[in-house]
Amino acid sequence: MFEIVSNYFTSGWQAMILAGVVCVTLASGVLSPIVVSSRMAFFSDAVAHSTLAGVALGMLLGLGSPVPTMIGFAIIVALLIASLRQFTTLALDTVLGVAMAGSLAIGYLLYFHQKGYADLHSYLFGQIALLGGTDLILLAANAVLSLLMVALFGNRFLLMAVSRPLAQARGLHVARYEYLLIVVLGLAVSVGVRAVGLLLVNALLIVPAATSRCLARSVAGMFWGSVSISVAGGVTGLFLADWLGLPTGPMIVAVLVAAFFVAQCIRPLLRRARVEA
Amino acid sequence: MDAKPLLQLENVTVRAGNKALIENVSFDIQRGELAALIGPNGAGKTTLLRAILNTIRYEGTVRINGRVGYVPQRLQYDRTMPMNVLEFLALNLQRLPVVFGVSRAIKRRVLDLLEQVGAARLARADLGGLSGGELQRVLLAGALHNDPELLLLDEPAAGVDIQGEATFHDLIQRQVKERNAAVVLVSHDLSVVSDLTSKVICLNRTVHCVGSAKDLLTAETIAHVFGGHKAVYGHHHH
Numbered sequence: 001m002f003e004i005v006s007n008y009f010t011s012g013w014q015a016m017i018l019a020g021v022v023c024v025t026l027a028s029g030v031l032s033p034i035v036v037s038s039r040m041a042f043f044s045d046a047v048a049h050s051t052l053a054g055v056a057l058g059m060l061l062g063l064g065s066p067v068p069t070m071i072g073f074a075i076i077v078a079l080l081i082a083s084l085r086q087f088t089t090l091a092l093d094t095v096l097g098v099a100m101a102g103s104l105a106i107g108y109l110l111y112f113h114q115k116g117y118a119d120l121h122s123y124l125f126g127q128i129a130l131l132g133g134t135d136l137i138l139l140a141a142n143a144v145l146s147l148l149m150v151a152l153f154g155n156r157f158l159l160m161a162v163s164r165p166l167a168q169a170r171g172l173h174v175a176r177y178e179y180l181l182i183v184v185l186g187l188a189v190s191v192g193v194r195a196v197g198l199l200l201v202n203a204l205l206i207v208p209a210a211t212s213r214c215l216a217r218s219v220a221g222m223f224w225g226s227v228s229i230s231v232a233g234g235v236t237g238l239f240l241a242d243w244l245g246l247p248t249g250p251m252i253v254a255v256l257v258a259a260f261f262v263a264q265c266i267r268p269l270l271r272r273a274r275v276e277a
Numbered sequence: 278m279d280a281k282p283l284l285q286l287e288n289v290t291v292r293a294g295n296k297a298l299i300e301n302v303s304f305d306i307q308r309g310e311l312a313a314l315i316g317p318n319g320a321g322k323t324t325l326l327r328a329i330l331n332t333i334r335y336e337g338t339v340r341i342n343g344r345v346g347y348v349p350q351r352l353q354y355d356r357t358m359p360m361n362v363l364e365f366l367a368l369n370l371q372r373l374p375v376v377f378g379v380s381r382a383i384k385r386r387v388l389d390l391l392e393q394v395g396a397a398r399l400a401r402a403d404l405g406g407l408s409g410g411e412l413q414r415v416l417l418a419g420a421l422h423n424d425p426e427l428l429l430l431d432e433p434a435a436g437v438d439i440q441g442e443a444t445f446h447d448l449i450q451r452q453v454k455e456r457n458a459a460v461v462l463v464s465h466d467l468s469v470v471s472d473l474t475s476k477v478i479c480l481n482r483t484v485h486c487v488g489s490a491k492d493l494l495t496a497e498t499i500a501h502v503f504g505g506h507k508a509v510y511g512h513h514h515h
Binding site: 033037155158159166170221 | 330332347349352353354355357358359360361364365367368369371372374375376377378403404
C-alpha cells in the first residue's frame with residue numbers, strides 16, 4: 001500500500017491523476033453544502049444524465065474532444081430546467097424527471113448511432129486514468145471557479161437556501177442568482193463526469209455535505225467538513241481502488257458513502273456528549 | 278411629524294392572470310404611525326406587502342421615503358440546517374462568506390441587534406431549535422440590520438404564545454417611539470389591533486376604510502370587511 005501511495009507523488013502520470021481527483025473533489029466539496037441546503041440534489045442528477053447527449057453530439061459534429069459540447073449541452077439542459085420551473089406551474093420533480101429521462105434517451109440514441117456500445121462504460125462510471133493535461137486544466141479551473149462562487153456569493157446562496165421569500169425581501173435578485181448557480185453546477189457536473197461518470201457524479205455533490213451537516217453545529221462547520229470529507233474520500237478512494245485493482249470512480253463514491261454511514265452512527269454519540277457538556 | 282409620508286401607495290393593483298388580487302389600493306403612512314393591515318383570509322394583505330417590497334409585479338405607484346425592514350409570516354425553512362443565529366444574521370451584514378467565519382465587528386453588530394430585541398443570549402443558538410417567539414425576535418433583529426424607518430411585519434405573532442406575543446408587541450412599540458419609525462403590521466387579531474395600533478387599514482382586495490382603531494373597529498365596519506363573523510374582545514397581557 002505504501003508503495004502505491006508513494007507512486008502518486010513520484011510518477012508524473014499518477015501525480016496528474018491525484019491532482020485531478022483533488023480538483024474534482026475540492027470543487028464538489030465546496031459546492032455540496034449549497035446543493036444540499038438548496039435541495040438541488042436531483043437537479044444535478046438530471047444535468048449529469050444529460051452529458052451523454054453532449055458527448056454524442058460532439059461525435060456527431062466530428063469534434064476532436066467531446067468536452068465543449070458536453071459542457072454546453074449540460075448548461076443548456078440546466079437552464080431549460082430552471083426556465084420550466086420559473087415559467088410553468090409544473091412541479092420540480094416532474095420537470096427533473098422529464099429532463100433526466102429525455103436527455104438520457106436522446107443521448108443514448110445518438111451515442112449508439114455513432115459508436116454502438118464502445119466506451120459507453122467510461123462515460124457511465126468514469127475513467128480517471130484517461131484524464132489528460134487539458135482535462136486537468138479544466139478540473140483545476142472548475143475548482144477555482146467553485147471557490148470563487150462561494151467566496152463572492154456564498155452568503156446570498158445560503159440566505160436563499162434558508163428562505164427564498166426572505167432573500168427576495170432583502171433585495172436579492174433571487175432568479176438571477178439561481179441561474180448563476182445552475183450554470184456553475186452544470187459546469188461542475190459535466191467536468192466531474194470525466195472523473196467518476198454520469199451515474200456517480202451526483203454523489204460527489206450530495207454525500208460530502210449530507211455527511212458533514214449531521215455532525216456540524218454551524219454553517220462554517222458544515223462547509224469545511226464537506227470540503228475535508230470530499231477531498232479525503234476522493235484521495236482514499238483513489239489509493240484503495242489502485243490497491244484492490246478496482247475502478248476509481250465507484251470506489252471514491254463507496255468511500256464517501258461509507259463515511260456518511262459512519263457519521264450517522266457517530267451523530268447520536270456527539271449529541272449526547274454536547275448535552276452532557 | 279414629517280409632512281412627507283414615509284410610505285405612499287397610489288392605485289396599487291396586483292394581478293394573477295386576469296384576476297386582480299388587490300385593486301386600486303391607496304393610503305399613506307407617516308413617521309411614528311403604527312398601522313394595522315386587517316382583512317379576511319385571501320384579502321391580499323401579504324400580496325400588498327410583497328408589492329411594497331417590490332418582489333412582485335404591480336401597477337400603480339409605491340413611494341417609500343426611507344429604509345425598509347421586513348419580518349415575514351412564519352418563516353418556512355429547513356430546521357435541520359446547521360446554522361446558528363449569529364451566522365444567520367451575519368449573512369446580511371458581512372461580505373465575507375460566513376463559512377469563512379464571522380468578523381469581530383459583525384459579531385458586535387449582531388449582538389447589538391439581538392440586544393435591541395432582548396435576545397442576546399440566542400447568538401449561539403441553533404436556528405432550527407428556536408421556539409416561535411424566539412424566531413420572531415431573531416427575524417425582527419434581522420429586519421433592523423439597516424436601521425429601517427419603515428417596518429413591515431406580516432403576522433409576526435402567528436404561532437407565538439401569549440407571553441411571547443405581548444413581548445413582541447412591546448418591542449414593536451419601542452421601535453416606533455424610540456426611532457420615530459413607522460410600522461405596518463398585518464394581523465388577524467382584532468383585539469391586538471385595537472390595543473396596539475394608531476391606524477387601521479381594512480383591506481379586502483381593495484381598501485374598504487382607513488382610520489383610527491377606535492373609530493373603525495366597530496361591529497358595522499368589521500361585518501362589512503370580514504363578512505360579519507368577527508368581534509373585538511379586549512384582553513390583557515400580564
